Amino acid sequence: MAGSLNEPILEPEPAAAASSLPGWYAFGAIGKTFSGPEYTYNGSDTDNVTDISISGFAGTVGFGREFARRGNLSFGFEADLTAGDMSSDREFGGTTPCLTGEEGCTADVNWMSAARLVVGAPQGATMPYLTAGVVFADIEGSADLGACGATECGFDERRLGWTVGAGIRHELSDRWAVKGEVLYVDLGSPDFTTDGVSGDFTFGSARLGMIYKF
Incomplete structure (x- = not known):
C-alpha cells in the first residue's frame, strides 16, 4: 500500500535574531579647542x-542612545555639556579692530551644550560615524578702543548655533568603548556693543573619551 495519507509536518524555520542595540550609554571626554572667530572692522571702505x-x-560629559539599525547603518543621538578653558589670548592683529594699544581682541566660550544625531557604519567592533546637531553656548569677547571709540566694546551673550563633525568608536567590551571625534561649531554673529565691529563666531574641537553602556 502507498504511504500515509497525512501531510508531512514542516518545522518552521527559526526567525533571524534582531541586531542587538547597545541602548543608553554615558560618556566623558577631554577636548582641545582650536581655530576661532573672525572680527571685522566696518569703519573703512576696505573691511x-x-x-x-x-x-x-575642556571636559565634556553626556549621554546617548543608538535607536535603530538599517542595513549597515546605525542611527543614534547624543547630548552633552562642555566647560573648561576655551579662550583666546589677547590677539593683536595687523588690522583694526585688534590693533590699538594694549587692548587687542579676546574671545571666550564659557560653556557649551549640544544635541546631535549620530549616523555610523559599524565594522565589527569599530564604527566610524558622522554627527550633526544644534549647540547652545555662553560666549563673550571684546575689540580694541580704536574700533569702538572711547571705550572697549564687546559682547557677552548666549547663542544658539549648529555643529557638524566626524569620529570613530571602538568597542572594548560589552560595557566599555572609546571614541574620538572632531567637531566644527558655528554660533553665528555676536552682538557687539557698536556697529563698527562685527564677527563670525566659529571654532573647532578635537575630543577623546570613554563610553560606559548601561
Missing part, C-alpha cells in the same frame, strides 16, 4: 578682518 585663535582644554 579689516582679524582671526582670533581660541585654544585650551
